Amino acid sequence: MIKVVVVDDERFxxxxxxxxxxxxxSIEVIGExxxxxAAIMKTIQLQPDVLFLDxxxxxxxxxxxxKAVQELKNVPSIVFATAYxxxxxxxxxxxxxxxxxxxxEEEQLADAIARLEKKFGADPEVHTEEVKPSKLAVEGEEDIYYLDPVNVMYVYREDRVTKIVEKSKVHETKWPLKEVEQRLKGYSFFRIHKSYLVNLRYIERLTxxxxxxYQLELRGKDEKLSVSRNYVKDLRKQLEL
Structure with a gap:
């Protein structure tokens, strides 16, 4: 479990x-x-793993x-949560x-928690046996399409619809991006933005x-994808020898 203290001067x-x-x-809220x-005192008393901090x-x-908690013996990770x-x-x-x-937004929060799970090794699915499907099933209006994940170039979320992009066709699904990401686990997909997953095998240039x-260019596609600075460092680690 990841132990969390929530810090905000507004009760609601x-x-x-x-x-x-x-x-x-994977989250246990142990204090507010x-x-x-009060946040510093709670950090000293409760030794949380993470502060969600206004x-x-x-x-x-x-x-x-x-800045102050950096001086403590056990330094918690910080997730800022603010209106600004x-x-x-x-x-x-x-x-x-x-x-x-x-x-x-629950999806934005889920992304943050996924990063914390990776950091602390607390992903509840890590210890379960994984079965990698051979095809990604996507329901159309009348048919079910079975996509080979190798042919999927990238996936993105727009207007509450998740779009799965192949070289010459785009499929739509109501699955949240997090669900698609989980289904593609075990293939070479990497999140480059809160709303985008990209297949690493198609990456040609990072600018x-x-x-x-950064901007990302994919082999065989004219459009450029934005890579959030939060993901650049890990993306380079995945791409470079």
């Missing part, structure tokens, strides 16, 4: 985030704090808390695992863009 925000976190089997000072708080804000997008660059200077924006993000 704490309660909402705690409720959403408790839906995940309503101020920066940025804008009176007296001591979330950035100051993140402007602090993202500073947040990642504190080596934040993720930066979530209010109102919280710096701006603010630490």
């Amino acid at each position: 925000s704490r309660e909402e985030l705690t409720y959403l976190l408790q839906k995940h089997e 704090a309503d101020s920066g000072d 940025v804008e708080m009176p007296k001591m804000d979330g950035m100051e808390v993140a 997008p402007d602090f993202a660059v500073e947040a990642f200077r504190h080596e934040a695992v993720d930066y979530l924006l209010k109102p919280f 710096p863009w701006f603010n630490g993000a």
Whole structure:
């Protein structure tokens, strides 16, 4: 279990985030704090693995808390959870695992938890026997298409529809992207953005863009895909010898 303390000066925000976190089997919310000072005390007392930390708080804000806990013996990981997008660059200077924006989207939160599970080795499915399917079944309006995952170039989520892109055809499914990602586990797919998965075998070029993000070119496709800076480092590790 990943032990979590939720820090936010607004009670309803704490309660909402705690409720959403408790839906995940790998997460145990062991405490809450309503101020920066209380967050540090809870961290010392409870030794959490992760702080879900609001940025804008009176007296001591979330950035100051993140800096202060770096001095503790057992330093927790930080996930910032805030209504303000402007602090993202500073947040990642504190080596934040993720930066979530209010109102919280369950898919965005699930992505953050997946990164935590990978970091702490707490993925509840790691110890289960995996059976890799030979085909990816996608239901159309009248037919069921069986796709060879090797031929899928990338997958993305748009307007509550997940689109599965082959070289000459695009299939649509109502499965959430997280479900498709799980079904493709064991094949060479990698998340490059909260809304995109890409098949590593088709990657041809990675080009710096701006603010630490990159653009990705795929063999046989004209369009360029954006790689979020949160994923660039791990993507390069996957691609390079």
